Amino acid sequence: MEVVTRGCTVTMSQREYRVGAAPATNQTIERERVTLTSASMPNPVVRPAPGTREQRWFHEHETEMIGQYGGRWIAVSGDTVLGAGNDALEAHEQAKARGFPNAALILVPGREGEWDKLVF
Amino acid sequence: MGQAGVLKRLTFYSEHNYGTPRPEVPLVVHGPSGDSPPLYALLDTGARPSVFQVSVASLLGIGDVTAGQPSTLLLPDGSEPDSWVFPAEATILGHRIRFDISFCPAFAPTMQNVLGMNAIGQIIFAIEHANTSVYA
Numbered sequence: 001m002e003v004v005t006r007g008c009t010v011t012m013s014q015r016e017y018r019v020g021a022a023p024a025t026n027q028t029i030e031r032e033r034v035t036l037t038s039a040s041m042p043n044p045v046v047r048p049a050p051g052t053r054e055q056r057w058f059h060e061h062e063t064e065m066i067g068q069y070g071g072r073w074i075a076v077s078g079d080t081v082l083g084a085g086n087d088a089l090e091a092h093e094q095a096k097a098r099g100f101p102n103a104a105l106i107l108v109p110g111r112e113g114e115w116d117k118l119v120f
Numbered sequence: 121m122g123q124a125g126v127l128k129r130l131t132f133y134s135e136h137n138y139g140t141p142r143p144e145v146p147l148v149v150h151g152p153s154g155d156s157p158p159l160y161a162l163l164d165t166g167a168r169p170s171v172f173q174v175s176v177a178s179l180l181g182i183g184d185v186t187a188g189q190p191s192t193l194l195l196p197d198g199s200e201p202d203s204w205v206f207p208a209e210a211t212i213l214g215h216r217i218r219f220d221i222s223f224c225p226a227f228a229p230t231m232q233n234v235l236g237m238n239a240i241g242q243i244i245f246a247i248e249h250a251n252t253s254v255y256a
Contacts (some may be wrong), residue, residue, distance in 0.1 A: 102158070
């Protein structure tokens with residue numbers, strides 16, 4: 001796909017990656033768009049950053065997560081919550097004990113819309 | 121308006137779709153005892169320091185945040201709470217960078233981690249918020 005934005009032409013391609021996101025037994029497919037501005041660039045190695053899938057999943061389930069874990073930390077791998085605690089370490093240790101030391105750590109907002117009011 | 125022209129051409133190697141109302145990106149902190157699990161932080165071009173939850177410190181092997189370099193933050197309400205700064209190395213959007221992380225116990229425990237300009241200023245990135253994407 002080719003798009004033009006602000007006078008620049010960029011080419012967008014799609015790649016698929018197989019992510020062995022435990023504990024699901026079936027591998028899932030995650031897509032990432034890769035944007036290139038140089039046709040001469042050699043086949044770049046681009047993978048979704050660790051935690052990308054979990055971030056998307058959390059956003060899709062944010063209301064549910066706030067109801068269950070509002071104001072707490074959760075450790076997530078794929079689409080599974082593997083630990084929860086009042087701090088990041090507690091959630092991490094629970095996930096680690098279950099064999100998932102690299103589960104993404106997400107701070108759940110205390111209530112719906114809480115972060116919409118934040119000003120830094 | 122005049123005719124559009126190319127002001128500058130940038131090359132990006134990846135796109136991250138954050139899918140949230142604010143540009144939050146995953147990152148991994150590389151510590152002496154290994155890599156952290158994926159964490160998340162807000163890209164905050166309005167802040168110079170990067171401020172992480174105190175709760176994250178222990179995860180990074182920092183037992184006592186007050187062992188860092190003493191500093192203060194300036195918050196929107198005008199307060200200047202104490203903070204402590206630690207050098208860190210992290211991979212953000214595929215870029216491995218070094219920057220200081222501040223820990224501030226006065227930060228509300230529900231505040232998201234913040235990546236300020238001391239970190240993201242090292243990366244060429246663009247935010248296309250209409251599509252909740254960041255390119256880097």
